[in-house]
Amino acid sequence: MKKLFKMVAALTALCFLGIFQTAQAKDLTGELEIFSWWAGDEGPALEALIDVYKKEHPGVEVINATVTGGSGVNAKAVLKTRMLGGNPPDSFQVHAGQELIGTWVMADRMEDLTPLFEEQGWMSVFPEGLIKLIGTDKGIWSVPVNIHRSNVMWYIPSKLKEFGIEAPKTWDDFLKVAPMLKEKGIVPLALAQNWTANHLWESVALASLGAKKWDALWSGELAFDSPEGVAVWELFGKVLEYTNDDASSLSWQQATDMVVDGRAAFNVMGDWAAGYLSTTKGLAPGTGFGWEASPGTGGEFMFLADSFGLPKGVKNLDNAKAWLVTLGSKEGSDAFNPLKGSISARTDSDLSKYNDYAKSAAADFAKDTIVGSLAHGVTANEGFMNDFASVMEMFLKSKNAQMTAKAAQQIAVKNGIAK
Amino acid sequence: MREVSRDRIKAFLTLLPSIVLIGIFVYGFIGNTIWISLTDWGGVAALAEHPVKHFIGIQNYVDLFTGFLEGRFRQDMVNAVFYSVSLLAGAVGLGMFIAILLDRKPKGEDFLRTVFLYPMSLSFIVSGTIWRWMLAPQGGVNILPTYAGFKPLTFKWLSAKTTVLAFNWQNLLQIGLYLVAVITIIIGFIVYRNSRSKSVKWLAIGALSGLTAWIGGDMLPKALILEEIHGFNLATLGIIMATIWQYSGYTMALYLAGFNGISQDLHDAAMLDGASTSAYYTHIAIPMLKPITISAVIILSHISLKMFDLIFSMTGPDNAETGHPALNMYLTTFRANEFARGASIAIVLFLLAATFIIPYLITQYKQRRTR
Numbered sequence: 001m002k003k004l005f006k007m008v009a010a011l012t013a014l015c016f017l018g019i020f021q022t023a024q025a026k027d028l029t030g031e032l033e034i035f036s037w038w039a040g041d042e043g044p045a046l047e048a049l050i051d052v053y054k055k056e057h058p059g060v061e062v063i064n065a066t067v068t069g070g071s072g073v074n075a076k077a078v079l080k081t082r083m084l085g086g087n088p089p090d091s092f093q094v095h096a097g098q099e100l101i102g103t104w105v106m107a108d109r110m111e112d113l114t115p116l117f118e119e120q121g122w123m124s125v126f127p128e129g130l131i132k133l134i135g136t137d138k139g140i141w142s143v144p145v146n147i148h149r150s151n152v153m154w155y156i157p158s159k160l161k162e163f164g165i166e167a168p169k170t171w172d173d174f175l176k177v178a179p180m181l182k183e184k185g186i187v188p189l190a191l192a193q194n195w196t197a198n199h200l201w202e203s204v205a206l207a208s209l210g211a212k213k214w215d216a217l218w219s220g221e222l223a224f225d226s227p228e229g230v231a232v233w234e235l236f237g238k239v240l241e242y243t244n245d246d247a248s249s250l251s252w253q254q255a256t257d258m259v260v261d262g263r264a265a266f267n268v269m270g271d272w273a274a275g276y277l278s279t280t281k282g283l284a285p286g287t288g289f290g291w292e293a294s295p296g297t298g299g300e301f302m303f304l305a306d307s308f309g310l311p312k313g314v315k316n317l318d319n320a321k322a323w324l325v326t327l328g329s330k331e332g333s334d335a336f337n338p339l340k341g342s343i344s345a346r347t348d349s350d351l352s353k354y355n356d357y358a359k360s361a362a363a364d365f366a367k368d369t370i371v372g373s374l375a376h377g378v379t380a381n382e383g384f385m386n387d388f389a390s391v392m393e394m395f396l397k398s399k400n401a402q403m404t405a406k407a408a409q410q411i412a413v414k415n416g417i418a419k
Numbered sequence: 420m421r422e423v424s425r426d427r428i429k430a431f432l433t434l435l436p437s438i439v440l441i442g443i444f445v446y447g448f449i450g451n452t453i454w455i456s457l458t459d460w461g462g463v464a465a466l467a468e469h470p471v472k473h474f475i476g477i478q479n480y481v482d483l484f485t486g487f488l489e490g491r492f493r494q495d496m497v498n499a500v501f502y503s504v505s506l507l508a509g510a511v512g513l514g515m516f517i518a519i520l521l522d523r524k525p526k527g528e529d530f531l532r533t534v535f536l537y538p539m540s541l542s543f544i545v546s547g548t549i550w551r552w553m554l555a556p557q558g559g560v561n562i563l564p565t566y567a568g569f570k571p572l573t574f575k576w577l578s579a580k581t582t583v584l585a586f587n588w589q590n591l592l593q594i595g596l597y598l599v600a601v602i603t604i605i606i607g608f609i610v611y612r613n614s615r616s617k618s619v620k621w622l623a624i625g626a627l628s629g630l631t632a633w634i635g636g637d638m639l640p641k642a643l644i645l646e647e648i649h650g651f652n653l654a655t656l657g658i659i660m661a662t663i664w665q666y667s668g669y670t671m672a673l674y675l676a677g678f679n680g681i682s683q684d685l686h687d688a689a690m691l692d693g694a695s696t697s698a699y700y701t702h703i704a705i706p707m708l709k710p711i712t713i714s715a716v717i718i719l720s721h722i723s724l725k726m727f728d729l730i731f732s733m734t735g736p737d738n739a740e741t742g743h744p745a746l747n748m749y750l751t752t753f754r755a756n757e758f759a760r761g762a763s764i765a766i767v768l769f770l771l772a773a774t775f776i777i778p779y780l781i782t783q784y785k786q787r788r789t790r
Contacts (some may be wrong), residue, residue: 073736077753083466103756107467194737246556248654248738249578383462386755390491393739397580410488416463 029059032319034308035082036093037075039066041275045339049145052335053326060319065089071195071376083109088311090320095377096134096144096305102381102415104309105141111310112139116321122328125346129370133378134307142307143328146342149271149361150373151203151294151302157287159262167266170296171207171235174266178242181265188242190264192255197240197247197392198375200268204239205232207296211369218372218379220418224409225402233401240396253280260289268294270304270376274357275341285356293364301368304376305345380417387411449769452762456480461757472759479763490647492764493588495742497649499771501584502659502743503723509663511715514670519700521671522678532675535668543665547732550661551577554733576657577734577741585650589641593632600629654740658733662726670715677708717779721772744768 032053038046043066050062067075072093079092088109094100104110117123117140123131126144134142155167163181168174178188191197206214208231209222216222223229244264247255256273258264260281267273274285283289293300308327314320326332333344338353343362351359372378377385391411395404412418456479458472483489517535521528538546553559554576561572586594607621681704689699705712727745734741736750744764752761 073754077749080466080753080756102463103466106463107465107470109466109468193735245580246575246578248740249551249554249556249575249734381463383755383757386750386757387488389737390488390739393491393737397739407488414462414488 027059028057028319028322030316030319031061031063032091032316032323033063033065033089034091034093034323035065035067035075035079035089037067037069037072038093039068042340045336048335048339049326049332052329052332053323056326057319057322060322071095076382083311086313088314090314090316091308091310091323093306093308094142096142096307097372097378098381099377099385100134100142100307100309101136102383104311105136105138106381109312110141111312113141113143113310113324114139116143116324120325120328125348127345127347127365127370130303130305130345133370133372134305142309143324144305144307144345145327145333146306146337146340147345147361147365148304148342148376149301149364150199150304150376151206151297151300152269152271152273153203153292153294154256154259154267154269154273154277155265155290155292156259156262156283157290159259160265160290162262163265165265167290167292168295169292169298171204171239174295175238175242182242186262187244187258187264188266189239190255190258190267191240191243191247192250192252193248194389194392195375196252196255196269197396198388199270200239201232201236201392202302202374203268203294203297204236205374206300206302206371207294208232208235211300211371214371218417220412223418224412225405229408230401230405233395233404237395237399237401240399271357271361272341274355278355278357279341291357291360299368300371301364302371302373303365304373304378381415384411384415384417387415452765452769455759456762456766458759460759460762461755465756465758475759479760480767482760483763483767487645490588491739491742492744492747493647494649494652494739495744495747496767498652498655498742499724499744501651502655502662502726503720505659506662506666506723507716507719509659510666510670510719511712513663513667514715515674515705517667517671518674518678521675532672535671537668538665539669541665543728544732546661546665547729550657550664551733554657554660575654576660577654579653579656580740581653582648582650583653585648588647588649589645592640593635596628596632596635600625600632603628652740654734654738658730658741661733662723662729665729666719666722670719673711673715674708677711678704681707713779717775720775724768724772 034050036046046064046066050064054060054062067078069075072095075093079089082088083104094104100110114135117126117131122143130144130147131140134140134144153167160166163184163186165177165181168177174188181188189200191200205217209217209228213222213228217224217229244250244255244258252269252273253276255264255267256269256276259267260277260283271291274289274291277283277289278285281289292298308324310320310324328346330344330346330349333346334350334353337344337349338355338358341358343349343354343358343365347366349362351362354362374380374385374388380388388408388411391404391407394407395401398404409418455472457474457476459475459478460470460472464470483492521532521535525531555561556573556575556578557571560576561574563572565571603621603625607618607625610621611618685703686699689703694702725745726743727749730741730743730746736746736754745768748761748764748768751757751764
């Protein structure tokens with residue numbers, strides 16, 4: 001079995017060598033402008049990727065246009081003005097899924113990448129569930145570079161022993177131990193500013209609805225103000241009672257710090273927290289800090305991904321296509337992801353290059369049901385995401401599940417998700 | 420005669436480039452924004468190469484003020500009003516106070532002046548970040564008392580959930596009438612000394628609108644179907660503090676320049692007549708600086724209406740408690756792709772700023788004519 005695997009690996013490697021040779025045979029020259037928001041901690045990862053590209057195409061001058069700002073708040077606005085002004089970059093970073101489709105594909109600004117996917121054999125190396133979420137019936141619109149998991153609950157094993165509890169498997173378990181923690185003066189669940197409330201909401205909603213109904217919510221088959229939809233908000237309201245009340249002035253790192261310091265027991269955050277805990281806080285994965293799928297979502301992998309697409313009317317088409325090939329290649333993704341702290345979207349990546357957390361995440365990614373994240377742009381378009389932030393504020397203020405569910409349904413209708 | 424007209428042509432030619440540029444880039448674009456705000460540009464395919472826009476009249480504005488989903492905009496407006504009023508009171512008051520202290524010519528006046536003016540030179544992003552750290556719930560200002568052996572403060576400067584002076588947006592009309600009543604009655608009393616008849620008119624308007632609001636009560640048309648409570652969120656206190664800190668130095672400089680412009684003779688004469696220091700300032704110096712107060716109010720009020728970067732760096736984009744229409748405009752336009760809705764928020768802000776600036780320009784113009 002192992003031999004067979006090696007042979008397959010060698011064959012794929014050979015295939016890629018062949019492709020690289022044909023690409024090199026063209027001897028690309030000129031420029032390539034790539035637009036992203038990977039300027040801070042992610043800068044080195046992007047550099048590694050550019051290095052791979054430069055090795056293959058030494059004749060191309062890469063212009064690395066980055067606009068700082070977490071999850072692209074500023075970059076996206078700059079990109080929009082550039083696209084409206086008729087000056088698209090050769091390739092740009094975008095959250096895979098509806099954030100790309102709802103904004104750029106619906107506006108007919110992107111090239112269909114299906115031919116590229118078929119030519120590179122990506123149809124079989126990327127999971128089917130993923131390809132479905134980054135495409136529409138008209139085509140596939142971007143090349144995913146990395147995969148992050150949204151539904152993860154973090155804790156410190158030694159502290160849990162001190163508190164005398166175990167990591168809860170369901171929200172019911174959580175609600176059982178939470179009052180005891182609160183009595184001791186420990187915050188059961190650390191929360192940070194508004195977007196992390198959206199982030200927690202999607203984990204709670206997935207637990208409450210299950211993967212099937214979660215998908216139904218986004219295809220418009222299940223209404224947000226249906227009894228199931230209201231139940232999500234009710235559960236979310238119960239969970240919120242056990243969060244810290246200074247949440248809105250904390251960054252997600254500060255909320256994670258609360259768990260590390262023992263001021264809080266748990267934190268639901270995406271798996272970029274693994275990088276923060278191991279690199280910045282110097283804790284060992286597994287022993288220093290622990291993780292579980294967030295309560296009630298075992299066997300489900302809520303993903304978000306960064307990807308690059310190909311806008312229509314770019315100046316350096318061949319260079320941009322070669323860039324996408326590098327992104328989707330095994331070599332490229334294994335150069336980028338260990339540094340970024342994410343896992344590769346490919347199912348055949350070289351796991352020896354990754355840390356312990358990423359190994360466990362990659363194993364889950366291969367076997368779990370894959371669903372898309374709302375807070376990070378997979379399941380809903382930008383209009384809905386913007387309005388949802390207001391709906392969330394409405395709930396945080398009023399704690400009225402019925403009214404909030406109604407409002408959520410209204411914005412879903414307004415943004416073309418529900419009928 | 421010929422000489423004059425040639426001068427005029429020269430002046431016109433010199434001004435022409437700026438007239439054209441301002442015409443296009445300021446007034447042209449204001450016009451374009453107004454036009455966009457009357458369309459339905461937004462939603463799916465808003466960013467297509469040739470987006471489809473339909474004329475829908477003032478629907479966007481109606482939605483902003485009465486739509487079920489735009490409650491956030493209304494809270495932002497309420498925030499902006501409280502924010503502007505507190506900033507005006509704080510920055511003008513504190514600036515004037517420091518200016519009076521410095522006008523007494525203490526030792527090291529030059530140095531102190533620089534110290535107080537310095538915050539002005541910082542970018543809002545920088546001062547916003549510093550203040551966010553200082554107002555963190557478990558650090559900065561809140562742990563100051565511990566140095567003196569007291570318990571730390573627990574007030575959440577930027578995330579308090581308490582709302583004071585809350586009112587129901589449904590009763591907007593009634594509240595508006597009460598406001599009109601209060602303002603006109605105050606004007607009536609101020610005018611009383613100069614002209615009895617004018618004063619009576621003002622008082623009559625005030626009494627009438629107050630009575631309508633009082634008797635009308637629930638009969639008055641409601642602005643919304645559902646009850647919607649807005650008020651002064653205490654979470655904005657932190658932002659107000661930071662802005663006052665940054666701008667009081669500026670108003671201080673304005674007043675200081677004004678005080679220096681008052682001739683020493685006037686001061687000496689007042690003193691000779693037996694005026695106390697406080698009487699000198701309240702009855703002579705400050706009334707003489709009315710033009711300066713007016714310009715400070717105008718500059719600060721439109722700054723507070725445009726405030727974006729400080730709030731963005733202190734509490735981030737999605738904090739409705741401390742939201743501001745300018746932030747909402749940016750997010751609606753460039754995050755949600757609702758270009759028309761964003762344009763209508765921009766126009767509302769523009770009109771609000773105009774209500775401060777246009778009366779000022781008119782009085783200036785009139786004064787120049789009478790001279």
